[in-house]
Amino acid sequence: xxxxxxxxxIVLATVAILIxxxxxxxxxxxxxxxxxxxxxxxxPYTALQQEGxxxxxxxxxxxxxxxxxxxxxxxxxxxxxxxxxxxFVYDRPFLWGSKRTGPDLARLGGKYPDAWxxxxxxxxxxxVPKTNMPAYGWITKNQLxxxxxxxxxxxxxxxxxxxxxxxxxxxxEMDAMVAYLQKLGxxxxxxxxxxxxxxxxxxxxxxxxxxxxxxxxxxxYKENCAACHGDxxxxxxxxxxxxxxxxxxxxxxxxxxxxxxxGMPSFSNLGTDKVWKLVNFIRYYxxxxxx
Amino acid sequence: MENQxxxxxxxxxxxxxxxxWGLVAVLVGVIVSLQMVEPDLNFxxxxxxxxxxxxxxxxxxxxxGVGMIFATFLYMVQRLCKVPLWSDKLAKFQLWFFNATIxxxxxxxxxxxxxxxxxxxxxxxxxxxxxxxxxxxxxxxIMTILKRKDEQMYISLWYMLAAIIAVAILxxxxxxxxxxxxxxxxxxxxxxxxxxxxxxxxxxxxxxxxTAPFLAMFYYFLPKSTGVPIYSHRMSxxxxxxLIFMYLWTGAxxxxxxxxxxxxxxxxxxxxxxxxxxxxxxxxxxYLSMNGQWHQMRENYLVKFLILGITFYGLQxxxxxxxxxxxxxxxxxxxxxxxxHIHMGTxxxxxxxxxxxxxxxVPRIYGRELYSIPLANLHFWLILVGQLIWxxxxxxxxxxxxxxWNAMNPDGSLTYTFMETMVEMYPYWWARSFGGMIYxxxxxxxxxxLWMTAKKGGSIAAQTTVETTTVEGRA
Ligand code: HEM
Ligand code: HEM
Numbered sequence: 171x172x173x174x175x176x177x178x179x180i181v182l183a184t185v186a187i188l189i190x191x192x193x194x195x196x197x198x199x200x201x202x203x204x205x206x207x208x209x210x211x212x213x214p215y216t217a218l219q220q221e222g223x224x225x226x227x228x229x230x231x232x233x234x235x236x237x238x239x240x241x242x243x244x245x246x247x248x249x250x251x252x253x254x255x256x257x258f259v260y261d262r263p264f265l266w267g268s269k270r271t272g273p274d275l276a277r278l279g280g281k282y283p284d285a286w287x288x289x290x291x292x293x294x295x296x297x298v299p300k301t302n303m304p305a306y307g308w309i310t311k312n313q314l315x316x317x318x319x320x321x322x323x324x325x326x327x328x329x330x331x332x333x334x335x336x337x338x339x340x341x342x343e344m345d346a347m348v349a350y351l352q353k354l355g356x357x358x359x360x361x362x363x364x365x366x367x368x369x370x371x372x373x374x375x376x377x378x379x380x381x382x383x384x385x386x387x388x389x390x391y392k393e394n395c396a397a398c399h400g401d402x403x404x405x406x407x408x409x410x411x412x413x414x415x416x417x418x419x420x421x422x423x424x425x426x427x428x429x430x431x432x433g434m435p436s437f438s439n440l441g442t443d444k445v446w447k448l449v450n451f452i453r454y455y456x457x458x459x460x461x
Numbered sequence: 462m463e464n465q466x467x468x469x470x471x472x473x474x475x476x477x478x479x480x481x482w483g484l485v486a487v488l489v490g491v492i493v494s495l496q497m498v499e500p501d502l503n504f505x506x507x508x509x510x511x512x513x514x515x516x517x518x519x520x521x522x523x524x525x526g527v528g529m530i531f532a533t534f535l536y537m538v539q540r541l542c543k544v545p546l547w548s549d550k551l552a553k554f555q556l557w558f559f560n561a562t563i564x565x566x567x568x569x570x571x572x573x574x575x576x577x578x579x580x581x582x583x584x585x586x587x588x589x590x591x592x593x594x595x596x597x598x599x600x601x602x603i604m605t606i607l608k609r610k611d612e613q614m615y616i617s618l619w620y621m622l623a624a625i626i627a628v629a630i631l632x633x634x635x636x637x638x639x640x641x642x643x644x645x646x647x648x649x650x651x652x653x654x655x656x657x658x659x660x661x662x663x664x665x666x667x668x669x670x671x672t673a674p675f676l677a678m679f680y681y682f683l684p685k686s687t688g689v690p691i692y693s694h695r696m697s698x699x700x701x702x703x704l705i706f707m708y709l710w711t712g713a714x715x716x717x718x719x720x721x722x723x724x725x726x727x728x729x730x731x732x733x734x735x736x737x738x739x740x741x742x743x744x745x746x747x748y749l750s751m752n753g754q755w756h757q758m759r760e761n762y763l764v765k766f767l768i769l770g771i772t773f774y775g776l777q778x779x780x781x782x783x784x785x786x787x788x789x790x791x792x793x794x795x796x797x798x799x800x801x802h803i804h805m806g807t808x809x810x811x812x813x814x815x816x817x818x819x820x821x822x823v824p825r826i827y828g829r830e831l832y833s834i835p836l837a838n839l840h841f842w843l844i845l846v847g848q849l850i851w852x853x854x855x856x857x858x859x860x861x862x863x864x865x866w867n868a869m870n871p872d873g874s875l876t877y878t879f880m881e882t883m884v885e886m887y888p889y890w891w892a893r894s895f896g897g898m899i900y901x902x903x904x905x906x907x908x909x910x911l912w913m914t915a916k917k918g919g920s921i922a923a924q925t926t927v928e929t930t931t932v933e934g935r936a
Contacts, residue, residue: 173614176606176622183623183705187630190709190732194725195634195661201722202653224645228573230511240718242791244867247875255720258652263577266656266719270795271497273879295500300884302496304503304510318642325641393880441874 202255209256212357214328215350217335221319222350225309225343226265234303236267237276237354247439250277251360262326272303279356283433285407286398287348297397309343365427365436372419375443376450387451390444394437403456408434411456421449467539471552473826475532476819478560480908482524483812485567487901489517494894498887507571515582516570521807522580522670524563529815530624530674531559531598536822537617537681538602542609547601555597562590574644578659580666581635585646588636595632599625616697620677623705627669635662653720661712668708671806672774675814676743679771682814682821683747686763692749700742707732707739714785717794726787733785740778747771762837766817769845773809777802792867797886798859801852808848808900816840816907823914832913836906843903850896858889 172178201207215223226232239245241252253276258264282290289296292310294303316338323330376383392401398408405411416424425445428436437445496502496510503509535552539545546552566583569575575582583591602625606618635658637649648655680697684690691697713721713729747768751757757764780802783789793799823831831837865885868876 173619174612176603176614176618179614179619179622180603180626183619184626184630186702186706187623187627187709190706190711191630191661194710194713194728195658198657198722198725199654202657203651207653227575227577229509230515230575230577232577233511233514236795238719240791240794242718244869244875247869247873248866248879253720255653258656258720261652262650262655263648264652264655264659265577266716268579268715268795269799271883298880300880302498302500302883304496304500304505306505308505322641322645322647325639326647393878439875440878441870441876442872443870 203259207256207259209254209358211359212257212259214260214326215353217319217323217328217330217338218341218346218349219353220322220326220328220350221314221338221343222346222348223265224322225347226350227263229306229309232265232267234269234271236270236274238266239274239276245274249274250355251358251364253355254358257355257357260326260328272301275351275354277355277360279352279354280361280430281435283407284348284352286433287351288344289407290397291344291347306344306347309347312343314338314341314343314346361430365430368423368426372422374418374422374449375446379450381454384447384451384454387447390440390448391451394440395448398434403452411452414452414456418449418453421452422446425449466545468535468546468549468552469826471546471549471556472532472536472822474556475528475535475559476822476826478556479525479528479532479815480819480911482520482528482563483815484904484908486517486520486525487897487904489513489520491894491897491901493517494890494897498890498894506573512571512573512575515575515579516567518580519566519570519582520563522666523566525815526670526807526811528559528563529678529818530670531555532822533678533681533818534598534602534621534674536825537677538605538621541611541615541618541681542605543611544605544608547604547608551597551601555594555601558590558594558597562587562594565590569644572644576638576646576648578635578648579663581632581659581662584644585636585638585640586643588632591632592629592636595625595629599629615681616691616694616701617677617681619701620673620680623701624669624673624677627665627673627705631662631665631669635659656716656719657713657721657725660715661709664712664715665708667806668704671811672708673705675770675774675811678814678818679743679747679767682763682818683750683767683771686761686767686817686821687751687754687757689750689754692746692752696742696746700739700746703742704736704739707736711736711785714790717785717787717790730785730787733782737778737782741775744771744775744778762834762841763817763820765841766813766820769841770810770813770817773805773813777806777810780805792863793859796859796862796866797855797889798863801855801859804848804855805852808844808851812844816844819911823911827911827915829914829917832910832917836910840903840907840910843906844900847896847898847900847903850899851893852896854889854892854896858886861885861889 172182238253239249239251246252286297290298291305292307293305294301295305316335319338320330320335323335395408395411398406399411400406403411414421422445424434425437425448426442427438428434437448440448492502493510493513496513500510506512535546566587569584569587570582574584576584602621606614606622638646639649640646650658680691710732711729713725714733717726717730748771751764751768754764758768784793784799784802820831820837823829862882862885865877865882870876
């Protein structure tokens with residue numbers, strides 16, 4: 171019957187399409203981003219952060235980076251606490267992404283010091299030699315446009331002060347980007363909660379190993395630490411490690427849990443074995459014994 | 462058959478322009494694939510990976526995919542209704558407006574004007590253009606159908622009408638945004654809601670752009686090429702209604718394990734698995750129509766494209782539901798497995814059917830037989846091999862990557878750092894680029910073949926009546 175009546179076919183097809191649409195797309199508005207979802211500590215973006223977010227969108231960073239951590243063990247270990255709906259209420263558009271060519275950035279805020287980001291954005295390969303992330307140093311040359319940003323804040327309905335807008339005048343796009351990256355995922359105090367308690371006595375499993383055994387451990391240092399502490403532990407973004415005179419257990423603790431407010435990331439995801447290797451490597455070379 | 466003034470010229474123009482955008486898509490695809498292995502190939506500000514990748518995806522889906530939808534729908538609607546187009550002027554406007562929209566999209570994306578929503582990246586002024594374009598197209602198709610001579614509507618027309626309505630709804634709802642300036646807007650939805658609306662759109666763009674219209678082509682061009690009707694009319698009715706009903710429930714399979722409410726994810730998972738039935742309904746209908754005709758796979762290059770195309774569709778619609786299962790998604794989501802799935806669909810299913818449609822149309826729109834059948838066969842093998850290298854290398858890469866991301870030491874720590882997993886991808890990404898270049902070579906062979914056909918082409922009008930009798934099946 172409908173095969174002879176195009177208008178009827180159109181009506182029936184529209185109904186067929188709308189049923190699933192209404193149930194799975196329209197109805198959820200009743201549950202999502204409601205009071206029940208709200209998280210007290212989650213705040214709107216500042217003018218500078220919002221501008222950074224818009225540059226992130228403009229450059230299509232979302233084509234390589236996701237921004238949502240799933241509640242799966244390896245994922246939480248790698249990136250941090252899993253994402254909650256209430257953390258995204260100010261995100262227009264959402265930036266969860268669909269492909270992880272680079273790591274997830276949902277919990278990036280506070281992982282690195284600002285200086286690390288400036289350097290990494292300017293030249294990712296100087297920090298992580300084998301990365302395929304493009305260099306974005308050129309955005310440093312672009313000054314921000316305070317008027318435009320004010321308009322954006324008005325449209326979004328986010329609070330701002332006139333001083334805040336004025337201050338944007340001497341900032342460039344890189345400042346905005348870094349401000350945004352540091353905000354990511356740090357509205358909820360997950361870092362403190364996630365700090366791994368080290369239980370039991372710490373015993374160095376590698377005491378007294380010799381130079382030859384240690385040599386291959388240099389790669390561990392190069393890949394994970396050199397970007398901040400320098401190729402020869404001379405210090406760059408992080409302090410020099412030459413002469414760092416700590417007990418093994420303290421060193422282990424610093425590397426394993428990081429120094430949350432100091433910009434030293436936690437390396438617990440390397441596993442205890444590798445962290446102990448690094449402890450011994452730093453003790454050995456850092457104290458000039460090997461060189 | 463009476464000699465009606467069907468509008469063939471517009472079909473030819475749409476075919477030609479789709480091929481142009483198809484070549485752009487594939488070329489940019491090869492470039493972005495090389496940028497993934499050699500970051501020095503990023504040339505800021507306009508030609509970085511982040512800006513070029515959307516140019517690739519949109520040129521592929523909208524330039525090549527939708528261009529071919531326009532070409533074939535405008536052709537099929539005239540034949541199936543046995544009347545010329547309702548308005549030639551409108552169709553001509555549609556052609557130029559289509560190209561203007563694609564060019565405007567590519568230029569604005571390179572300039573960094575983007576919403577970031579996948580397959581909907583273009584900013585709001587372009588959305589307005591897209592809506593105008595679609596309305597113009599819909600009016601012409603629907604009006605032509607309304608004044609048709611053949612009362613019964615063939616299967617292809619159902620899929621066409623459903624796709625026309627669905628795309629309109631999907632595109633407009635997902636476009637809702639508040640403009641700040643001419644080239645910047647903020648989504649009308651926030652966070653988790655925005656994600657849910659986007660993937661309701663995203664998955665159904667796959668359904669209503671990359672599936673339903675290509676099924677319409679398949680149902681038309683297969684019987685036309687083999688000379689035998691579709692096996693079962695009843696099967697196509699059931700497959701049609703269940704397909705368009707079920708697809709709309711499945712968007713959240715792109716959002717498994719995210720903060721989107723669990724029940725939406727579970728519904729999406731269930732409906733994705735049920736989708737195997739209507740999808741394979743069409744696959745079986747295609748295969749069974751070949752009963753007693755399998756020898757044509759050897760003799761008729763057209764049939765080869767169509768049958769390989771529907772086979773990739775069959776594989777795609779088994780793999781897709783598998784990816785929609787929570788446990789499997791936990792493993793492969795975000796990895797390189799997914800691009801392999803996508804490209805089996807786009808380079809295999811969508812493009813194979815599009816190539817077959819063009820080959821079928823060649824004598825009708827260029828007024829001359831194809832320049833070289835051996836070249837058509839070469840084209841077939843190059844794109845088949847290119848696509849298989851592309852997908853197989855990334856399936857392996859995806860599984861490897863997923864395995865490494867999830868590997869844990871006995872003490873509960875992760876075995877690999879992110880970079881340790883990423884460097885393992887490089888060989889596979891090289892292989893992908895290599896497969897892509899083979900595919901691109903195939904495409905160039907195809908274009909050369911058409912070029913030679915057109916160059917030597919005689920008068921077009923003289924050829925239009927050589928149409929054989931209609932072979933649309935009516936069970
Ligand atoms: C020589 C042929 C092609 C090559 C080398 C190629 C290459 C690529 C590359 C490198 C990506 C990015 C993958 C990633 O981010 O990991 C991509 C994504 C994509 N391509 Fe292609 N492509 C080709 C053909 C096509 C065609 C013909 C179409 C469409 C008709 C298409 C549609 C897409 C889509 C939709 C995506 C997005 C994937 C996603 O969102 O995860 N591609 N392609
Ligand atoms: C029953 C049919 C299908 C189902 C259930 C299905 C399922 C899926 C799922 C679950 C994903 C997400 C993978 C992930 O990110 O983890 C996906 C991605 C995708 N599929 Fe399919 N698929 C089906 C058929 C097709 C077909 C026929 C095409 C045609 C080209 C296609 C094209 C795509 C594209 C382009 C994406 C990428 C979306 C993105 O950007 O992330 N799919 N599919």
